[in-house]
Amino acid sequence: xKQMRDSEAAKQSSSDMSTTGRMDVAASLGSHGREIPxxxxxxxxxxxxxxxxxxxxxxxxxxxxxxGRNEITAFIGPSGCGKSTLLRSFNRMNDLIPGARVxxxxxxxxxxxxxxxxxxxxxxxxxxxxxxxxxxxxKSIYENVAYGPKVNKMKVNMDDLVEECLTRAxxxxxxxxxxxxxxxxxxxxxxxxxxxxxxxAVKPDVILMDEPCASxxxxxxxxxxxxxxxxxxxxxxxIVTHNMQQAARVSDRTAFFTADVDSAGVRHGRLVxxxxxxxxxxxxxxxxxxxxxxxxxx
Amino acid sequence: xxxxxQATPAAADDNPLRQVKARNGEKVxxxxxxTAAAVSVATTFGIVISLLVPSITFFSxxxxxxxxxxxxxxxxxANPQYGVLPLIAGTxxxxxxxxxxxxxxGLGSAVYLSEFASSKVRRTVKPVLxxxxxxxxxxxxxxxxxxxxxxxxxxxxxxIQVFNALSAGLVMGIMxxxxxxxxxxxxxxxxxxxxRDGAYALGATKRQTALRVVIPxxxxxxxxxFVLGISRAIGETMVVTVxxxxxxxxxxNPFEGMQTMTSYIAAAASGDVSTGSIEYQSIxxxxxxxxxxxxxxxxxxxxxxxxxxxxxx
Amino acid sequence: xxxxxxxxxSPAPESTxxxxxQPLIDKTFRWILFAATAVGIVFLAVLIVYVTLKxxxxxxxxxxxxxxxxxxPDTAGAQSAITGTIWVMAFTxxxxxxxxxxxxVYLEEFGNAKSRFQRVVDINIQxxxxxxxxxxxxxxxxxxxxxxxxxxxxxxAGLTLGLLVLPVVIISTRESLRAVPQNIxxxxxxxxxxxxxTTWKQTMPAAIPGMATxTILALSRAIGEAAPLLLxxxxxxxxxxxxxxFSAYTTMPIQIFNWTKNPREEFQxxxxxxxxxxxxxxxxxxxxxxxxxxxxxxxx
Numbered sequence: 001x002k003q004m005r006d007s008e009a010a011k012q013s014s015s016d017m018s019t020t021g022r023m024d025v026a027a028s029l030g031s032h033g034r035e036i037p038x039x040x041x042x043x044x045x046x047x048x049x050x051x052x053x054x055x056x057x058x059x060x061x062x063x064x065x066x067x068g069r070n071e072i073t074a075f076i077g078p079s080g081c082g083k084s085t086l087l088r089s090f091n092r093m094n095d096l097i098p099g100a101r102v103x104x105x106x107x108x109x110x111x112x113x114x115x116x117x118x119x120x121x122x123x124x125x126x127x128x129x130x131x132x133x134x135x136x137x138x139k140s141i142y143e144n145v146a147y148g149p150k151v152n153k154m155k156v157n158m159d160d161l162v163e164e165c166l167t168r169a170x171x172x173x174x175x176x177x178x179x180x181x182x183x184x185x186x187x188x189x190x191x192x193x194x195x196x197x198x199x200x201a202v203k204p205d206v207i208l209m210d211e212p213c214a215s216x217x218x219x220x221x222x223x224x225x226x227x228x229x230x231x232x233x234x235x236x237x238x239i240v241t242h243n244m245q246q247a248a249r250v251s252d253r254t255a256f257f258t259a260d261v262d263s264a265g266v267r268h269g270r271l272v273x274x275x276x277x278x279x280x281x282x283x284x285x286x287x288x289x290x291x292x293x294x295x296x297x298x
Numbered sequence: 299x300x301x302x303x304q305a306t307p308a309a310a311d312d313n314p315l316r317q318v319k320a321r322n323g324e325k326v327x328x329x330x331x332x333t334a335a336a337v338s339v340a341t342t343f344g345i346v347i348s349l350l351v352p353s354i355t356f357f358s359x360x361x362x363x364x365x366x367x368x369x370x371x372x373x374x375x376a377n378p379q380y381g382v383l384p385l386i387a388g389t390x391x392x393x394x395x396x397x398x399x400x401x402x403x404g405l406g407s408a409v410y411l412s413e414f415a416s417s418k419v420r421r422t423v424k425p426v427l428x429x430x431x432x433x434x435x436x437x438x439x440x441x442x443x444x445x446x447x448x449x450x451x452x453x454x455x456x457x458i459q460v461f462n463a464l465s466a467g468l469v470m471g472i473m474x475x476x477x478x479x480x481x482x483x484x485x486x487x488x489x490x491x492x493x494r495d496g497a498y499a500l501g502a503t504k505r506q507t508a509l510r511v512v513i514p515x516x517x518x519x520x521x522x523x524f525v526l527g528i529s530r531a532i533g534e535t536m537v538v539t540v541x542x543x544x545x546x547x548x549x550x551n552p553f554e555g556m557q558t559m560t561s562y563i564a565a566a567a568s569g570d571v572s573t574g575s576i577e578y579q580s581i582x583x584x585x586x587x588x589x590x591x592x593x594x595x596x597x598x599x600x601x602x603x604x605x606x607x608x609x610x611x
Numbered sequence: 612x613x614x615x616x617x618x619x620x621s622p623a624p625e626s627t628x629x630x631x632x633q634p635l636i637d638k639t640f641r642w643i644l645f646a647a648t649a650v651g652i653v654f655l656a657v658l659i660v661y662v663t664l665k666x667x668x669x670x671x672x673x674x675x676x677x678x679x680x681x682x683x684p685d686t687a688g689a690q691s692a693i694t695g696t697i698w699v700m701a702f703t704x705x706x707x708x709x710x711x712x713x714x715x716v717y718l719e720e721f722g723n724a725k726s727r728f729q730r731v732v733d734i735n736i737q738x739x740x741x742x743x744x745x746x747x748x749x750x751x752x753x754x755x756x757x758x759x760x761x762x763x764x765x766x767x768a769g770l771t772l773g774l775l776v777l778p779v780v781i782i783s784t785r786e787s788l789r790a791v792p793q794n795i796x797x798x799x800x801x802x803x804x805x806x807x808x809t810t811w812k813q814t815m816p817a818a819i820p821g822m823a824t825x826t827i828l829a830l831s832r833a834i835g836e837a838a839p840l841l842l843x844x845x846x847x848x849x850x851x852x853x854x855x856x857f858s859a860y861t862t863m864p865i866q867i868f869n870w871t872k873n874p875r876e877e878f879q880x881x882x883x884x885x886x887x888x889x890x891x892x893x894x895x896x897x898x899x900x901x902x903x904x905x906x907x908x909x910x911x
Contacts, residue, residue, distance in 0.1 A: 093801060098723070119321070125803030135794040138817055148802035151812070195798070202802055327807045331717035332728070337710050338735045338781070341774050345746060348753035406647025414641055415648075423648060430655050432893060434835025436864045437662070437886050440871045444879060445661050475651045505640040526741070533743025535838035536864075540871055560745050560838070567752060567842040585749045589742070596741040 036252040038276065040068035043109075044206060044236045045090060050104035052085050054097065059085045060269040063104075065255060072228060072237045074247035074277070077257035077292065082269020083240045084210050086257075090238065091127040091208060092120040125152055128199040132211040134191035136183035136198075141166075141175050144183050144194055148202035161201060169197035170227050189220025196227065200235070207231065209239040213246065225250050244293060247277065254280040256289045349589055352582035359576055365583065371546040371557075373566070373577045380580060382587065384546035388463070388556035389532055392542060395467025395552060396474060396531040401524055403471070404478025408523075411479070412486040413494075413508045431476035439540030442469035447541065461543025461555030470537045478527040485519020485606050486512050522602035529595040533588065535560040559588045659890070666883030674884055678850040679866060684877035689885050692866035694852040695765070695845075696834060699862055702769020703776065703833045708826060710773075711780025718781070719788040720810045740778035747775045748842030756843060763844030766856040771839050776829040783828060787821020788814060820907035827900040831893055837864035863889050 045067035052060040060082035067073050075083040085094065092113065094100040106113045113123060125148075137144050145162045162179070166172040171193040175181070183194055192212060199207055209228075213221040228237055228250050241247050247254055255274040259267040273286045284290045357365070360380045368381025407427070411420050446465040451458050458464070489512050497507040513520065543555025544565050557565070563581055571578045677688025714732070722729045751771030761767045791814050799809040815822075840846075840862060846869065849861035861869075863885060870882035 091801065093797065096797070096800065098725075121321070121803050121805055124801055129801040131794060131797065131801075133794060135792075135798040137795060137798065137813060147799070147812070148804075151799075151802065151804040151808045198798075198802065321805065324805050324807055328717075328721050331713050331721055334710050334713035335717040335722070335728075335732050337774075338714065338732055338739060338777060341739060341750070341777070342735050344754050345742065345750045348750050349746075352753070403647045403650050406644045407651065410641075410644035410648045414644060423652065426652050426655060429897075430651055432831060432835075432897070433655075433658070434837070434864050434889065434893075436835070436837045436867050436871070437658075437890070440867065440882055440886060441658050441661070443871065444665070444883075445658075472651060472654050479651075503637045505637045529741065533745070535743070535745045535841075536868070539838075539841075540868065560743065563745050563749070564838060564841045567748065568844075568846045573757070582749065582753070585746060589746050592741065592743055592746075593738070596738065599741075600737060 036068070036071055036276065040066050040071075040253075042069035043067070044069045045238075046105070046107040046110070048105040050086070050089070050102065050106050052082065052089050052094065053099075053101050053103065055099035057266070058268050060089075061260075063271045065271060065274050067236065067238060068253065069236050070232055070234070071252040072232050072239065072250055074251035074254045075238065075240045075257060076242075076244060076247045076254060077269075077272075078259065079242070080267050080269075081257040081259035083257050085269065087208050087210055087238060087240050088129075090206070091129055092123050093129065095120055125202050126204050127206045127208060128202065128204040130192070130195050130199055130207065130209045130212045132214045134188060134195050134215070136186070136191045136194055139183060140180045141183050141186070141194060142179040145198050145201050148198055152202055154202070165197040165201045166194075168200060168230070169193045170223060170230075171197055187220070189216050189223060192216060192220070192224060193227065196224075196231075200231070204235065206236045206238070209237065211240055211242060214242070221246070248281050251277045253277060256280060256284075256286075256292060258288055258292070345589070349582055349586040352579040353586045356576065356579035356583040360583075369548050371562075373580050378576065380576075380583075382559075382584060384548040385557060385559045385562050385584060386587075387548050387550070388538075388542070388546070389558040389560070391550055391552060391556060392463050392467045392470065392538055392558060393528060393531040395464060396471040397524070397528055399468055399471025400474040400478050400527050400531070404475045404523065404527065405482055405520065407475065407479040408482035408486060408520075409508050409513070412483050413504055413512060427476040427479060430473070433473075435473065435534060435536040436540065438469050438473050439466075439537045442466050442537055442541035455553060458553045459543070459555050461541060461545075462553050463542050463556050464552040466538050466540075466542040467552065469541070470531055470534055473534075473537065474527045474530050477530055478523045481523035481526055481603075482516070482520045485516035485523065485603075488519065488606060489515045516606060518602045519606035522599045522606070525595050525599040525602065529592050529599065532595070533560060533592050535564050539564050559584050563588070662883050662886050662890070666880060666885070666887045669880050669884035670887060674881075674888060679848070679869075680850065681848070681873075684875065684881065687881060689863065689866050689881075689888070691849050691852055692861050692863045692885070693888075695849065695860040696862045698765045698853045698856075698858075698860060699768045699772065700830055700834060702766055702856065703772040704826070704830060706770050706773025707776050707780050707829055707833075711777050711829075712784050712822060714777075715781045715784035715788060716810060716815065719785050720814060721806065736778045736781055739774075740782070743838075744775060744836055745838040745842070747771055748839030750774070751839055752842045762857070763859060764857045765853050765860045768840055768843055768845065768860065768862075769856075771843060772833045772836055775836065775839060776833045779829040779832060780825055783825025784818070784822050787818040787825065790821060791817045820903055823903050824900045827896050827903075831896050831900075834893065834896075835864055835889070837862075837868055840865055841868075 043066045047063050047065050050060070050063045051058060063086060075087065077083055088094045089102050089106065090108075090113070094102065102114055108123075108127070112118070137147060139147070142162055145165050146158050149156055149158065149161060163172060163176075166175060171190060174190060175186070175194075183191065186194060196207070213224055216224065225246065228239070231237060232252075239247075239251065253275065254277045256272045257269055258272050259269050261267055273280060273284060273289045275285075280289060281293055284293065365380055365382050367383070368379065369383045370379035370381050371384045372379045407423075411423060415423065442465045443461075446469055447458070447460060447462065451462070451465055493511055493515060494507055497511045502510070538558045539561040542558065542561065544557050544561060545555055546562070547554055547556040549556065563585055566577065566581045571581070673686065673688050675688060675690055675693055677686055678690050679692070680687040718729060718732065748771065751767055755761055755770050756763055756767045761770070795813055795817065796809050799813045800806070804812070844859070845861050845865045847859070847861075848869075849859055853860045867882050867885050867889070870878040870885065873879075
């Protein structure tokens with residue numbers, strides 16, 4: 001329900017927008033006050049002509065871009081243009097889908113993520129993921145956070161680590177009195193922050209977020225967005241979002257995707273434009289980007 | 299897209315993503331799990347072998363034609379005869395009686411529960427049918443011998459034998475009702491509500507809808523239920539062993555006792571039969587015959603179920 | 612003034628809303644179906660009442676305190692059968708549960724649904740579920756008792772019955788695993804857990820209630836089985852409790868069978884009493900299963 005409300009709200013506001021709309025979004029720009037350089041100085045992910053296939057179906061084609069360290073990068077675009085698919089190929093979650101494969105070069109700190117001797121388990125420890133629907137485990141709050149370090153056999157003081165992660169996820173004060181409570185007893189927003197705490201407990205390098213606020217109400221969304229700003233100091237964040245204002249609010253760089261429809265009517269996702277968020281939203285180069293952010297479609 | 303810098307890899311460990319741990323544990327575990335799954339295959343294999351090997355020896359002595367087409371079954375006599383027709387006749391008579399009870403009552407229950415009963419009735423009746431299915435078969439055997447024969451059939455048919463096919467067949471029939479009813483009901487509930495609504499909208503009564511729309515639509519599933527019921531009747535042992543007697547009897551008279559394939563196997567194997575003798579091997583020959591018949595019926599039933607599942611899913 | 616509004620309603624069309632169907636046939640049909648359904652229920656009620664009334668005289672503690680005796684039916688009991696049942700059930704569970712649960716885990720979590728191996732296993736499970744129980748007795752006799760030389764013992768019975776109820780365990784465990792939402796597994800894998808860690812620490816614990824009810828279902832089935840055991844030597848007269856896995860034994864259904872075969876009325880009453888005990892046990896098991904199912908209804 002909340003997800004519908006969120007995207008409905010986004011649709012509503014985007015259809016109200018014309019040129020004034022763009023100014024609306026522009027008004028959200030830079031509200032985080034972080035300065036980033038024009039060009040990426042520290043590359044975490046390098047993509048060169050990346051394509052993602054499900055069997056014979058090409059879901060994403062020809063993506064070449066770089067993700068910068070300690071930046072928040074947003075993937076925006078209409079539904080069905082492969083944003084989530086591309087995101088999932090960063091941490092090899094697509095491996096779980098039979099027939100999925102990645103072509104082209106996808107590197108992490110210069111190393112090929114899909115090299116034959118790469119351990120997908122290690123990839124996922126370093127590149128964490130927050131999903132659309134908070135998927136806390138049917139265990140206590142403490143056990144949720146402690147799960148990652150346990151399965152990765154990290155030698156840490158678990159109590160301290162749990163407290164640290166919950167604090168960093170802005171959840172500690174709300175749960176500290178009863179860590180043994182079931183995670184299911186938390187609200188949607190709290191669960192998502194728990195997922196984030198769980199995620200950072202394994203000390204990743206990158207946090208991928210696939211529409212993390214889609215099922216949250218506006219207040220919970222605001223909390224998570226504030227959290228993202230905090231986390232960007234220590235982690236690299238890539239977020240897929242349908243909410244353009246959100247992208248404008250939180251991200252440093254934005255990538256706009258769209259879907260080509262071929263002669264058979266099949267949609268293939270492709271990257272259209274990528275640059276600092278400010279530029280994308282105030283002076284996009286590609287007319288399709290312009291159309292999308294001013295609400296003429298999407 | 300024109301503002302990207304040259305890719306300079308961030309400072310990182312050497313090959314941080316490479317496979318450090320061999321993760322052999324995962325491979326071992328997966329192999330162990332696959333082995334567990336293979337046990338079911340091994341079991342089928344074991345069943346087939348345990349039936350075939352002694353049967354081959356048996357059929358080297360007794361020809362298949364003699365086995366299948368002669369009419370005397372006296373394996374324990376001085377001059378043993380191995381014509382299996384009496385056992386087949388026994389199985390046949392009792393099965394016919396059983397399905398004459400189980401098919402109408404089972405289908406009737408299924409139609410009632412699926413098309414007529416309120417959800418309250420359904421919620422009370424379905425567990426009762428499950429209980430009926432869960433009662434051990436030896437209890438049904440006892441009931442057939444003590445209650446059905448003594449208290450019901452004897453007063454009605456004074457000349458009836460203590461061990462008779464009718465009693466066993468009737469009780470077995472009721473025992474099989476849940477099997478037929480649940481599969482038939484599954485098939486009928488798979489029929490989309492839209493079909494029924496279409497009929498009702500045209501002014502059809504529930505009866506007409508059930509008979510002319512739902513049952514034809516669910517037909518392959520209903521037939522599957524019948525086939526499964528027949529298969530169960532053929533393979534049932536305890537009721538016939540207790541209530542129908544242990545005398546091979548080539549007859550169609552339900553008032554007499556008779557031995558079936560299953561009760562022969564049970565009686566012969568629990569008696570004193572020396573291993574390796576022809577009588578011992580006859581147990582497996584009859585077992586093989588039983589297995590082949592029930593296997594064929596089950597395969598047919600599964601095919602029919604797949605057919606109706608495909609139609610509506 | 613003349614009104615242009617008609618003061619009389621237009622004549623009704625030919626057919627009114629009165630039903631002109633065949634209400635009698637419909638009603639009769641419904642009653643026939645109800646009767647068909649009622650037969651099973653009435654039968655069950657009659658069976659329970661009959662067995663209880665007949666066995667009432669011997670529903671005393673002697674039933675589980677004494678051993679069976681052919682010469683003294685007045686003091687005979689079924690202790691050897693009751694303990695034998697417990698022993699055999701223990702080994703049935705020990706056979707069926709690990710193999711069944713691990714098979715289900717393989718088929719649901721690790722296998723490739725389209726692989727040849729998986730399809731063969733699936734077909735086998737479906738077939739085994741429909742094989743007559745006496746054929747399992749043949750398997751037990753020829754292979755487990757004779758070829759494996761385990762003899763006519765508790766462990767042979769446990770292995771045979773375990774294989775018989777294996778499909779029940781596999782099918783119900785698979786269903787309970789399937790009910791665990793996929794995003795729980797994804798959440799675990801995304802943290803760098805391996806497939807087995809995810810299965811063992813997240814998926815299986817979440818499926819435990821389903822596995823428990825499946826276990827009870829399987830044991831309920833096994834506890835009432837007599838046909839396979841007839842072929843495994845349980846029919847001989849046993850008046851002692853099993854001394855170990857390689858001991859001779861008898862079970863409650865077999866003891867019922869033995870007493871039923873004896874034409875003397877005292878043994879018929881004993882059989883009825885033991886039947887009541889067996890039915891009560893089955894009822895208790897199913898009540899536990901329902902309790903588990905109701906108390907652990909998880910809202911995913």
